[in-house]
Every structure is written in C-alpha cells, then in structure tokens.
Amino acid sequence: MSWNIADRALVSWLGTPDTDIGWCGYETASTPDAVWLLHAMYEHDSAPSELTYNDVRQHRLAAGSKEPFSLPGLAEIDANSVEIGSSVGRSQHPGPGWRRLRWAELADRLGEQPVPEGMLPCYRCLPGATTNGSWPVSIRPPAEGSLDRESWHALLEVLTACSPRGADTPCVAYFGPGASGEFDTGITVSGPLGSAAELYDHPGGQGSPSNLWAADRSWITWSDWDLWGTKVTGPPEVVAAVLGSSELEGLRLSWG
Known part of the structure; x- marks a missing residue:
C-alpha cells in the first residue's frame, strides 16, 4: 500500500x-x-416495490430465521425497531438487474426536494419513497x-x-x-x-x-x-x- x-x-x-x-x-x-x-442509490425494476426492508425483517423474525437480540431489554427494542434498508460504509453497484437511480430523478417522481432546506443528505431525505421510514426492496438506498x-x-x-x-x-x-x-x-x-x-x-x-x-x-x-x-x-x-x-x-x- x-x-x-x-x-x-x-x-x-x-x-x-x-x-x-x-x-x-x-x-x-x-x-x-x-x-x-x-451517495449512489440503485433501483431494480422487477423487484416488488410494495415490499419494504422492514417487511422482510419482520417476516424473518416471525419465521424464526432471524434471532432477536438476547440481551435483557434489547429483544423488545429489536422487535419494535424499523429496518431502513441502508447500509453503512463501503458500497458499490449491486450487480445485474440494478440501475443507478439519481436522487434528482427520484425527487422529481415524488414531487420533493432531493435534500430539504436546512438539512444535509441523510436518511431523513426523500421520505415519500419510504413506508414508516423503510425503503422498498426495489431500491437500494444510499450507504451512510x-x-x-x-x-x-x-x-x-x-x-x-x-x-x-x-x-x-x-x-x-x-x-x-x-x-x-x-x-x-x-x-x-x-x-x-x-x-x-x-x-x-x-x-x-x-x-x-x-x-x-x-x-x-x-x-x-x-x-x-x-x-x-x-x-x-x-x-x-x-x-x-x-x-x-x-x-x-x-x-x-x-x-x-
């Protein structure tokens, strides 16, 4: 190096x-x-836009394929938290079937500003794309x-x-x-x-x-x-x- x-x-x-x-x-x-x-986000046209990352997480919890936190007091917090869908740190193009989705394009689609006045680019932006704060699985939101x-x-x-x-x-x-x-x-x-x-x-x-x-x-x-x-x-x-x-x-x- x-x-x-x-x-x-x-x-x-x-x-x-x-x-x-x-x-x-x-x-x-x-x-x-x-x-x-x-930071880049991506969209998959054939993925279900009505299904959110939090829906998937709740289904896994219900099916027992995702274990909740075992520490005292954290299991309830885990069960009631919302999976946004954003990753942290390194990210890159997800692969075949995904295309780059510009913030400006999504903002025009939603009738919103890409970044609301007084705010910096963060998970609070483009709220119209989410359901109760969770993104649809058809979109890979930007990495934090x-x-x-x-x-x-x-x-x-x-x-x-x-x-x-x-x-x-x-x-x-x-x-x-x-x-x-x-x-x-x-x-x-x-x-x-x-x-x-x-x-x-x-x-x-x-x-x-x-x-x-x-x-x-x-x-x-x-x-x-x-x-x-x-x-x-x-x-x-x-x-x-x-x-x-x-x-x-x-x-x-x-x-x-």
Whole structure:
C-alpha cells in the first residue's frame, strides 16, 4: 500500500483530540466553494416495490430465521425497531438487474426536494419513497458514512485533473474513530493522490476516508459517518468539475 501511517499533528488544523477528535470526520467550511456528492442509490425494476426492508425483517423474525437480540431489554427494542434498508460504509453497484437511480430523478417522481432546506443528505431525505421510514426492496438506498466505490473513483479522477501536480499531489487522509475504531486518535495516513483509490479498502477504514485533503489544503473532502453525502470544498474550478462529471451527482446546498 502506498499510504503510510502519518503524524496525527497533520490533522491539527482541523481539530485535536483535546478539542474535537473528529468522531465522524471533521466538518469542513464552504469556502472558497463547496458541493455535496450524493451517495449512489440503485433501483431494480422487477423487484416488488410494495415490499419494504422492514417487511422482510419482520417476516424473518416471525419465521424464526432471524434471532432477536438476547440481551435483557434489547429483544423488545429489536422487535419494535424499523429496518431502513441502508447500509453503512463501503458500497458499490449491486450487480445485474440494478440501475443507478439519481436522487434528482427520484425527487422529481415524488414531487420533493432531493435534500430539504436546512438539512444535509441523510436518511431523513426523500421520505415519500419510504413506508414508516423503510425503503422498498426495489431500491437500494444510499450507504451512510462513505461514498460508493464507483463515485469515489470518479471523484479522484476529477481531483487529479484539477490538481497542478496531478497524480503526484501529496495528500493526507483521516479516518475518524467512528470509521476506524481507533477511539483515541483516529487513523492518519499520507500518500500520493494517484493511489488514493486504495484508501477505499484501507484496513483502518470502512470506505472513503472521513477526510481527504491535498497537503497544500487547496481542497478537502468530508464523508461524515452519519450522512448520505460527501462534501467537497475547494476552488470553484474543482466544484465545477465535480458538478460537470456525468459519473457523479453533485448538489450545492447554500445552508451546508
């Protein structure tokens, strides 16, 4: 692997363990410009749209094929909880029969905004697609906490094209405790932009890093462990390139 463990001090411009450990990654500002990348969702035309992930879960509980929690007090919570259908961490195209479903397409179908005003991309978005909070099994909702693999690669292509040193651009990546399990300091690594694709499978993370930035701090990404979107902050040309990529779904949020 081209990325090596680096000094935690490289992250200090974002926060330190004494002030903010960046549990879900460090929230980034919106200057000079910023865009949100919406994590990919997929649709299967032949899957039953009236059946939700929670329906499937309840059927399994009733049939005894899914064991409820055995710890005292948790069995009742498990039985009454709702299975949303979203995964956490790494995700990618599900395979044959599935097609990419853009947030904008689904929002038009529902007559909603992709991301309601004042909200960030998360499981509360596009409520019209769900039944009691659960998605239909015909749709794979976005993964929480990480870009999908295909969008991560596409983003890196954009960042490489927009960086003066291209693939040789020195970068730093941070996996917050929520993603890495290293509760005291998170995991900090450094390496060249040209090999950043391998960060997606880094043993210290579970998908795209919480933050990735050029060493000169000209641009930075933020994949919060609790969100369905990844924020890219940088010069206007970077944001324009992200918005212009046919492989990415970008959205400007004036409030985020």
